[in-house]
Amino acid sequence: MEKALIAGIVPAKLDTEVGKKYMYCTCGRSKNGALCDGSHAGTKLRPRAFTAQRERSVICTCKKSAEAPFCSGSHRGLSKADIGKIA
Ligand code: FES
DSSP states (O other), X not given: OOOOXXXXXXXXXXXXXXXXXXXXXXXXXXXXXXXXXXXXXXSSOOOXXXXXXXXXXXXXXXXXXXXXXBOOSTTTTOOGGGTTSBO
């Protein structure tokens, strides 16, 4: 089974349009780590749609958030050495 990878150790702060739908990267392979760029191709992982509630969204890149796609603080304690490891 394919596992998500830790794409980053801090959340991505994105300018988002309230009410607009975005696709959250769940695989950790996207070049930007936060939003899907199609890099999940070849895995069984799929992006997760979410609708922005704010003009600035704090999006999880570590793939450990219990509140994904939003950051829950679960990235605390990770280091650069964790990037690319299984989340
Ligand atoms: S970046 Fe994943 S919980 Fe904060």
